Amino acid sequence: MNHSGLTRDQLLDVYYHLRLTRSLEERIGILYRQGKIFGGVYLSTGQEAVSVGAAYALGPGDIIVPSHRDMGAHLLRGIQPREILAQYLGRLGGLSRGRDGNVHYGDIQRGDVAFISPMADGIPVATGVALALKRQGKGRVAMTWFGDGASSRGDFHEGINLAAVLRVPVVFVCNNNQYAYSTPLSRQTRVPDIAARAGGYGIAGTIAEGNDVLAVYEAAKEAVERARRGEGPSLIECKTMRMRGHSEHDDASYVPRQLLEEWRAKDPIQGFEARLREWRILDESEEARITKRMAEELEAAVAWAEASPFPEGKDVEQGVYST
Amino acid sequence: MPEITYIEAIRQALWEEMERDERVFLVGEDIGVYGGAFKITLGFLEKFGEDRVIDTPIAESAIVGSAVGAALMGLRPVVEMQFSDFIACAFDQIVNMAAKFHYRMGNSVPLVIRGPSGGGVHGGPFHSQNPEGWFVHVPGLKVVAPSSPYDAKGLLKAAIRDPDPVIYFEHKYLYRRIKGKVPDEDFTVPIGKAEVKREGADLSVITYGAMVHQAFEAANRLSAKGIEVEILDLRTLLPLDREAILGTARKTGKVVIVHEATRTGGVGGEVAAIIAEGAFDRLDGPILRVTAPDTPVPFTAPLEEAFLPNADKIVAAAQRLAAY
Numbered sequence: 058m059n060h061s062g063l064t065r066d067q068l069l070d071v072y073y074h075l076r077l078t079r080s081l082e083e084r085i086g087i088l089y090r091q092g093k094i095f096g097g098v099y100l101s102t103g104q105e106a107v108s109v110g111a112a113y114a115l116g117p118g119d120i121i122v123p124s125h126r127d128m129g130a131h132l133l134r135g136i137q138p139r140e141i142l143a144q145y146l147g148r149l150g151g152l153s154r155g156r157d158g159n160v161h162y163g164d165i166q167r168g169d170v171a172f173i174s175p176m177a178d179g180i181p182v183a184t185g186v187a188l189a190l191k192r193q194g195k196g197r198v199a200m201t202w203f204g205d206g207a208s209s210r211g212d213f214h215e216g217i218n219l220a221a222v223l224r225v226p227v228v229f230v231c232n233n234n235q236y237a238y239s240t241p242l243s244r245q246t247r248v249p250d251i252a253a254r255a256g257g258y259g260i261a262g263t264i265a266e267g268n269d270v271l272a273v274y275e276a277a278k279e280a281v282e283r284a285r286r287g288e289g290p291s292l293i294e295c296k297t298m299r300m301r302g303h304s305e306h307d308d309a310s311y312v313p314r315q316l317l318e319e320w321r322a323k324d325p326i327q328g329f330e331a332r333l334r335e336w337r338i339l340d341e342s343e344e345a346r347i348t349k350r351m352a353e354e355l356e357a358a359v360a361w362a363e364a365s366p367f368p369e370g371k372d373v374e375q376g377v378y379s380t
Numbered sequence: 381m382p383e384i385t386y387i388e389a390i391r392q393a394l395w396e397e398m399e400r401d402e403r404v405f406l407v408g409e410d411i412g413v414y415g416g417a418f419k420i421t422l423g424f425l426e427k428f429g430e431d432r433v434i435d436t437p438i439a440e441s442a443i444v445g446s447a448v449g450a451a452l453m454g455l456r457p458v459v460e461m462q463f464s465d466f467i468a469c470a471f472d473q474i475v476n477m478a479a480k481f482h483y484r485m486g487n488s489v490p491l492v493i494r495g496p497s498g499g500g501v502h503g504g505p506f507h508s509q510n511p512e513g514w515f516v517h518v519p520g521l522k523v524v525a526p527s528s529p530y531d532a533k534g535l536l537k538a539a540i541r542d543p544d545p546v547i548y549f550e551h552k553y554l555y556r557r558i559k560g561k562v563p564d565e566d567f568t569v570p571i572g573k574a575e576v577k578r579e580g581a582d583l584s585v586i587t588y589g590a591m592v593h594q595a596f597e598a599a600n601r602l603s604a605k606g607i608e609v610e611i612l613d614l615r616t617l618l619p620l621d622r623e624a625i626l627g628t629a630r631k632t633g634k635v636v637i638v639h640e641a642t643r644t645g646g647v648g649g650e651v652a653a654i655i656a657e658g659a660f661d662r663l664d665g666p667i668l669r670v671t672a673p674d675t676p677v678p679f680t681a682p683l684e685e686a687f688l689p690n691a692d693k694i695v696a697a698a699q700r701l702a703a704y
């Protein structure tokens with residue numbers, strides 16, 4: 058059994074990470090509505106395949122620079138749900154030890170460079186990560202994600218152009234979910250395809266069906282291999298849809314309902330699930346096993362995070378500098 | 381006089397200036413259809429149309445740069461930063477293009493950049509900053525930070541009518557938390573003028589923005605202990621009102637400077653220097669500062685609480701100083 062070059066176990070692993078992403082984010086949404094989480098809650102519901110599919114193409118030595126809807130990529134780098142929950146809850150067990158919140162986390166040790174708010178700031182950083190990896194000469198690559206909105210910022214242009222000129226091993230993944238907060242793509246750019254910009258930088262550009270996790274995986278795999286061969290950066294645009302508000306406080310009433318209905322029918326998890334069943338990789342009992350495993354893991358993770366202590370006010374000045 | 385919220389005062393100033401002057405237009409992210417992240421410009425698109433309420437891509441540098449161009453052509457752009465933290469993405473256009481134009485070429489750049497700043501809402505390091513210190517070091521800019529609905533409205537009107545680039549920092553903690561009387565008639569609050577918000581003979585607290593309210597709470601508590609505090613609200617941070625600063629320092633001889641922004645390189649240091657230069661012989665004790673420590677704004681409640689200056693910290697400093 059072989060689909061997109063992935064074994065049965067790998068396909069189930071992809072499925073598990075899609076499911077885990079959604080369940081963990083649903084759990085975070087609940088904690089938010091319970092008033093336990095403060096600040097912004099940005100979910101990737103309905104576009105999980107962009108993060109999971111692309112990150113699945115990476116090897117253990119590769120480095121990610123994710124954006125705010127990349128829970129899946131974090132999980133694939135080995136970031137634990139309990140650490141993410143503690144991060145949201147502002148506890149010491151969170152990846153920023155309470156200093157930063159929600160999606161602003163990562164762990165360099167696990168090859169995950171923490172996100173910051175200003176859109177597209179991570180793009181030049183990914184170029185720099187790739188510069189360092191290139192010098193090592195071990196074929197390691199960097200991968201970074203950003204939204205359609207982020208692609209309007211100067212740092213997008215500067216970061217990708219520099220990567221192209223230096224021919225560093227980096228893969229730029231655009232999650233084109235049609236909206237940037239309330240701004241539709243048509244008000245973001247006159248060009249329907251972000252991938253078309255690759256030509257302007259002299260790098261490879263492709264469009265992937267963002268809700269098809271294997272299509273994203275295949276496009277990413279090709280780009281990663283190109284980077285490993287020393288053939289420079291690529292830009293992959295994944296067409297998807299933001300199915301919830303920009304943040305959980307936003308009812309997204311500005312998004313046409315019909316558009317959401319159209320995309321609901323293309324749900325990346327349901328779609329992949331149907332194919333796994335068709336290929337007889339997933340059956341009822343396997344699915345039940347995964348659901349149970351996830352529920353147990355998340356219960357334990359929430360308990361762990363809620364038991365994690367808050368930092369103490371007296372330590373507020375610690376850690377501004379390395380020494 | 382009707383009582384309105386701080387955020388409503390900002391909305392009214394924008395609305396009235398748009399009605400008064402055809403040249404005024406708004407530009408920013410999600411300000412049109414959505415009405416802005418804090419809904420300040422809700423209904424503006426319908427009233428003033430797409431030419432005057434411009435939704436842009438995420439491109440702060442281009443937003444400010446294009447606003448400078450439009451201002452040079454005689455229009456009056458008012459830029460909204462979705463959060464003041466993202467003003468950093470437009471830094472170059474502000475400090476190099478906008479700020480230096482008049483000095484170099486003699487041409488006015490009537491530009492306003494406004495946005496929510498400040499902490500206390502668990503916004504974390506990128507949705508809580510007080511970036512005024514970055515800009516008060518730039519000759520050619522004006523920087524204001526209102527504390528009340530009255531000042532918010534009057535200063536925004538003054539900023540829009542001003543011929544030079546004005547950066548207008550709103551405090552998001554105050555948006556819906558405070559109300560105040562604001563007249564129906566047209567009025568402005570002059571840029572460059574501080575205001576004594578509370579008279580007192582024993583000690584001066586010089587502050588601005590959200591900290592004015594903490595200073596009031598501290599003053600009430602200190603009053604119960606027999607210390608009468610004068611509160612000077614700077615309102616404009618560039619140019620500073622030297623006369624008002626020296627006036628209160630000379631009057632009480634004891635000064636505590638309070639700001640929510642971090643300490644080093646903050647406005648407080650400049651205020652202290654003005655006093656040291658101009659009222660040294662009238663001081664009865666050291667000039668003290670109550671500010672945030674030199675750290676990013678932390679996210680989690682216990683750290684943010686420790687980070688933010690508050691009435692307790694002001695009272696403690698005032699008592700220390702009163703003992704001189």
Ligand SMILES: Cc1ncc(C[n+]2csc(CCOP(=O)(O)OP(=O)(O)O)c2C)c(N)n1
Pocket residue numbers: 126174175176203204205206207208232234236237238299303409438440462466469
């Ligand atoms: C430089 C900058 N300006 C404004 C914002 C406020 N903001 C946060 S997310 C966002 C929209 C991002 O859209 P997109 O890049 O398409 O990512 P998506 O949220 O759709 O995944 C905006 C405007 C920001 N974070 N950074």
Ligand SMILES: [Mg+2]
Pocket residue numbers: 204205206232233234235236237238299
């Ligand atoms: Mg988007």
